Amino acid sequence: MLEQIVFYSLSALVLASALAVVLHRNTVHSSLFLGLSLAGVAGLFAALGADFIFAAQIMVYVSGVAVLVMFVVMLLGRASDLHLRQINERWMAALLVCGVAAVGLFKVARLHSATVATGAARPSTHDIGRLFLGEWLVPFELISLVLLAALLGAVFFTRTENAR
Amino acid sequence: MMTAPLTLSHYMIVAGLLFLIGVFGALTRRNIIGILMSIELMFNAANINLVAFDRFLHPEGVTGQALALFVMTVAAAEIVVGLALLLAIYRGTDTVYAEDFNLLKG
Amino acid sequence: MIEHAYLIPLIPFAASLIMMFGAKEDPHSPAPWIGIGAMAICLGLSVSILSAVAGGTVPLPYEHNWHWFSFAASIGGKSFLYDMPIGVLIDGPAAVLLVVVTLVSLMVQIYSVAYMHEDARYKRYFAFVSFFTASMLGLVVSSNILVGFMSWELMGLSSYLLIGFWFEKDGPTEAQKKAFMTTKLGDSGLYLALLFIFAKVGSFQITQIHQFINNGYMTGTVATVIAIGILFGAMGKSAQFPLFIWLPDAMEGPTPGSALIHAATMVAAGIFVVARLYFVFLAAPDAMLAAAWIGCLTAFMAAAMALVSYDIKRVLAFSTVSQLGFMMCALGVGGYTSGLFHLTTHAFFKALLFLGAGSVIHSVHTNDMRLMGGLSKKMPITFLTMGAAILAIAGIPGTSGYYSKDMILANIYYANQPIFWIMLGTALMTAFYMSRLFILTFWGDDRDHEKHHHAHESPFLITGPLVLLAFLALVSGYMLNRNELVYRLLEKPAISAPQAAHAPAAPADVHAAPPADAHAAAPVHEGGAAGHHEGHLPHWLHLALPFLVLGSIGFAFALYKGPRYALADGLKSTFAPAFRVLDRRWYLDDAFDLLVIFCDKVAAAAFWIDANVVDRVFVDGWGLLTRVFAEISNLIDALFVDRTVDGFGGLSLDLGVGLRGLVKEGQVQEYLMYVAIAFSLAATLILTR
Numbered sequence: 001m002l003e004q005i006v007f008y009s010l011s012a013l014v015l016a017s018a019l020a021v022v023l024h025r026n027t028v029h030s031s032l033f034l035g036l037s038l039a040g041v042a043g044l045f046a047a048l049g050a051d052f053i054f055a056a057q058i059m060v061y062v063s064g065v066a067v068l069v070m071f072v073v074m075l076l077g078r079a080s081d082l083h084l085r086q087i088n089e090r091w092m093a094a095l096l097v098c099g100v101a102a103v104g105l106f107k108v109a110r111l112h113s114a115t116v117a118t119g120a121a122r123p124s125t126h127d128i129g130r131l132f133l134g135e136w137l138v139p140f141e142l143i144s145l146v147l148l149a150a151l152l153g154a155v156f157f158t159r160t161e162n163a164r
Numbered sequence: 165m166m167t168a169p170l171t172l173s174h175y176m177i178v179a180g181l182l183f184l185i186g187v188f189g190a191l192t193r194r195n196i197i198g199i200l201m202s203i204e205l206m207f208n209a210a211n212i213n214l215v216a217f218d219r220f221l222h223p224e225g226v227t228g229q230a231l232a233l234f235v236m237t238v239a240a241a242e243i244v245v246g247l248a249l250l251l252a253i254y255r256g257t258d259t260v261y262a263e264d265f266n267l268l269k270g
Numbered sequence: 271m272i273e274h275a276y277l278i279p280l281i282p283f284a285a286s287l288i289m290m291f292g293a294k295e296d297p298h299s300p301a302p303w304i305g306i307g308a309m310a311i312c313l314g315l316s317v318s319i320l321s322a323v324a325g326g327t328v329p330l331p332y333e334h335n336w337h338w339f340s341f342a343a344s345i346g347g348k349s350f351l352y353d354m355p356i357g358v359l360i361d362g363p364a365a366v367l368l369v370v371v372t373l374v375s376l377m378v379q380i381y382s383v384a385y386m387h388e389d390a391r392y393k394r395y396f397a398f399v400s401f402f403t404a405s406m407l408g409l410v411v412s413s414n415i416l417v418g419f420m421s422w423e424l425m426g427l428s429s430y431l432l433i434g435f436w437f438e439k440d441g442p443t444e445a446q447k448k449a450f451m452t453t454k455l456g457d458s459g460l461y462l463a464l465l466f467i468f469a470k471v472g473s474f475q476i477t478q479i480h481q482f483i484n485n486g487y488m489t490g491t492v493a494t495v496i497a498i499g500i501l502f503g504a505m506g507k508s509a510q511f512p513l514f515i516w517l518p519d520a521m522e523g524p525t526p527g528s529a530l531i532h533a534a535t536m537v538a539a540g541i542f543v544v545a546r547l548y549f550v551f552l553a554a555p556d557a558m559l560a561a562a563w564i565g566c567l568t569a570f571m572a573a574a575m576a577l578v579s580y581d582i583k584r585v586l587a588f589s590t591v592s593q594l595g596f597m598m599c600a601l602g603v604g605g606y607t608s609g610l611f612h613l614t615t616h617a618f619f620k621a622l623l624f625l626g627a628g629s630v631i632h633s634v635h636t637n638d639m640r641l642m643g644g645l646s647k648k649m650p651i652t653f654l655t656m657g658a659a660i661l662a663i664a665g666i667p668g669t670s671g672y673y674s675k676d677m678i679l680a681n682i683y684y685a686n687q688p689i690f691w692i693m694l695g696t697a698l699m700t701a702f703y704m705s706r707l708f709i710l711t712f713w714g715d716d717r718d719h720e721k722h723h724h725a726h727e728s729p730f731l732i733t734g735p736l737v738l739l740a741f742l743a744l745v746s747g748y749m750l751n752r753n754e755l756v757y758r759l760l761e762k763p764a765i766s767a768p769q770a771a772h773a774p775a776a777p778a779d780v781h782a783a784p785p786a787d788a789h790a791a792a793p794v795h796e797g798g799a800a801g802h803h804e805g806h807l808p809h810w811l812h813l814a815l816p817f818l819v820l821g822s823i824g825f826a827f828a829l830y831k832g833p834r835y836a837l838a839d840g841l842k843s844t845f846a847p848a849f850r851v852l853d854r855r856w857y858l859d860d861a862f863d864l865l866v867i868f869c870d871k872v873a874a875a876a877f878w879i880d881a882n883v884v885d886r887v888f889v890d891g892w893g894l895l896t897r898v899f900a901e902i903s904n905l906i907d908a909l910f911v912d913r914t915v916d917g918f919g920g921l922s923l924d925l926g927v928g929l930r931g932l933v934k935e936g937q938v939q940e941y942l943m944y945v946a947i948a949f950s951l952a953a954t955l956i957l958t959r
Binding site for chain 2: 001003004007011014015018019021022027030031034037038041044045048049050052053056057060061064065068069072073075076084085086087088090091093094095097098101102105106108109110111112113114115116117118119121124127128131132136139143146147149150151153154155156157158160
Binding site: 090104 | 939943946947949950951953954955
């Protein structure tokens with residue numbers, strides 16, 4: 001029973017704040033709701049028993065990405081001009097597309113309507129560590145290269161003209 | 165209904181809805197930051213699915229969670245580069261609205 | 271050394287890549303020496319292989335294959351596993367050709383160091399030459415005709431690059447296109463032949479095809495079709511009638527490149543492929559006869575054109591075509607040995623002639639023989655070496671051309687008398703036009719004083735290769751002919767059951783069953799040692815031939831030794847129409863133009879029919895019918911349906927405004943929208959079907 005309550009409340013939080021992210025006129029508020037939504041997703045991870053992912057989600061998304069987005073929103077300043085509508089005139093077509101996709105996704109999801117979790121969730125940090133430094137060592141090292149490239153790219157793009 | 169046991173399809177529906185909200189945002193937000201945020205939502209939807217699959221279908225391994233970590237890493241890289249690009253574009257064109265960026269126009 | 275034969279094409283290939291991509295463009299670049307070094311290594315390898323083959327220390331043919339790929343296919347309900355090895359196959363002709371190609375290429379490259387030194391694309395030229403040679407060597411050593419065909423096409427590509435080397439000018443670009451497309455026309459025949467071979471034999475291995483024919487599995491018709499296809503390829507590459515039109519224009523390339531094309535690589539390839547797959551021809555007497563007549567016709571027509579041309583390179587080009595005709599004709603009448611023998615000797619003296627002509631052009635800066643004359647004192651080494659080549663190609667006893675041409679004529683004499691007399695006339699014409707070239711260029715007085723004054727002997731890098739090639743042009747025939755070495759090296763392949771067309775399910779033990787109707791096979795059956803008598807003309811002809819040649823040369827002297835050319839001019843005005851025909855190259859170019867125009871007209875007519883008949887009657891008529899129906903349905907629509915629809919109008923309007931956003935251009939989200947539409951449709955319609 002507790003499980004269900006947690007799940008439904010977290011889902012409601014995630015979806016509601018996600019809608020707010022997408023629909024809110026004020027971009028600053030949008031970014032705050034993004035943080036909330038991501039935290040809700042972290043809660044869902046916890047409910048699924050993925051403790052390490054939960055921690056990573058909090059650290060990377062809630063305290064990293066969301067804050068970064070907020071910084072940029074405030075840095076640009078103009079992003080919060082409230083008198084302009086923030087949704088373009090294509091919203092109805094987009095709604096149609098989403099509706100069509102929703103039908104498909106719902107049909108797929110229904111395939112697993114009888115799949116329940118077996119056994120108790122267990123801590124996964126130890127196993128993830130073994131996996132990354134054992135079998136998946138090469139992808140693990142490669143992803144660090146991706147991060148390095150992103151770092152360099154970000155530095156490169158944000159340099160001002162006279163700094164070059 | 166509220167007391168029925170949680171199944172994989174519950175998580176998939178939540179993830180699907182979150183994904184669709186992200187798609188809607190990416191298609192309709194005029195602000196580029198909004199688009200980037202919507203894309204983050206889509207990444208998270210995918211992660212929910214990965215972790216849920218891991219829990220429900222292969223509880224003995226952690227492969228799904230590890231994959232979710234990779235997705236997270238890529239998403240972080242994406243947002244960093246995206247925001248950097250946004251700053252660079254803003255510096256050049258003084259706008260953050262996607263419809264003003266029509267360099268791709270043929 | 272023979273187990274390293276696979277290195278021979280690979281080394282120059284690597285060298286060409288290094289030169290192309292690894293070296294900087296610079297007029298004093300040392301890059302050419304990479305190619306020259308590579309070619310010298312290949313020459314060493316080839317010579318050691320040839321000496322092993324000639325000494326009989328290796329069993330022939332030597333074949334070694336590596337696994338390349340294999341694939342399964344199911345045909346008619348049965349599944350097969352095809353294995354496609356890649357490997358080398360060295361037999362006598364291949365060993366000889368390896369030496370010829372590498373030697374000529376080496377000489378050409380050394381020569382080019384001096385000849386091309388002022389060019390802006392110095393190292394690129396050498397990269398092309400190395401690439402060209404590598405392709406040819408690949409064709410020569412390959413045991414798999416698929417690889418051979420790839421080399422063949424690469425050769426077409428490199429000839430394209432080399433002919434159009436000076437692509438700033440219009441002439442070379444036109445010539446390169448012409449050469450490429452004309453040879454492609456022939457290649458398509460070869461390609462069809464290859465497909466046919468694979469469909470029949472199920473393998474591209476030369477030895478397996480030979481075995482297949484030996485077992486008598488191939489019917490005469492199939493063999494004829496395949497042989498004609500191969501002949502088509504050879505007609506394109508080796509410039510046989512009527513596809514020889516590209517070769518005279520190919521003179522627009524650098525002269526040493528022409529030497530390479532004419533002596534060692536391109537044109538030799540066609541003859542070589544015919545020789546390589548000669549057993550197919552042996553099984554198809556009709557195709558052999560066709561080859562003989564095509565060769566004969568080519569030799570005669572080209573020689574006639576050479577009689578009237580004043581461009582020194584053109585004359586040489588026509589003479590190449592003519593000599594190739596000799597080779598093709600020899601192969602056609604069963605003279606395998608003599609044809610390849612002539613290919614070898616011809617490579618030496620034709621390379622020499624081109625390099626000598628290049629030396630002259632380099633010195634006087636013109637191609638027109640009327641502006642030369644009297645160069646013998648200015649350029650003594652070029653004069654002497656060219657003289658040696660002229661003697662060789664004319665067939666003066668003792669020189670290399672004498673031996674090979676004599677053998678060809680003898681083969682033809684015993685096989686087909688009408689062709690023999692035409693070819694004899696052609697041989698005399700050869701002697702005549704080559705002497706004419708020689709006299710006009712070197713003899714007599716200088717006709718253009720300024721050009722003559724500036725003429726000078728070329729540097730050592732140019733004359734060195736000339737001297738070496740002159741030596742070979744003089745003695746190679748004798749060396750190969752001694753002890754009948756040529757018969758051992760270039761031994762004619764035999765097929766054990768030439769006419770076993772009626773026995774598709776031949777018994778496994780084939781050589782136990784002799785051919786049933788031996789007389790039908792007689793014209794093409796020359797059997798190794800017993801056929802040597804065919805290499806010698808009847809005694810009286812053998813003795814008379816040198817005198818005829820000398821007479822022809824003397825005639826040329828009488829006409830062109832100058833200082834006045836009254837006799838030559840008189841002849842020219844007497845036979846003016848004939849001269850015009852020859853000058854227009856038998857109107858073959860015009861014929862091809864007409865063909866193209868004709869095709870164009872046909873296409874235009876088809877288009878007219880399409881536009882006026884099909885479109886008018888069917889499309890427009892259909893449109894009219896539809897419109898009538900549409901009007902009627904529109905009426906019904908307006909009367910009944912629209913009233914109902916009006917209720918939904920408001921909704922549609924909203925949706926329309928929303929959808930109108932779809933048609934703007936250049937918006938990121940626009941594209942994203944399309945992606946989303948595709949994705950949603952895919953997710954809904956396909957994935958969850």
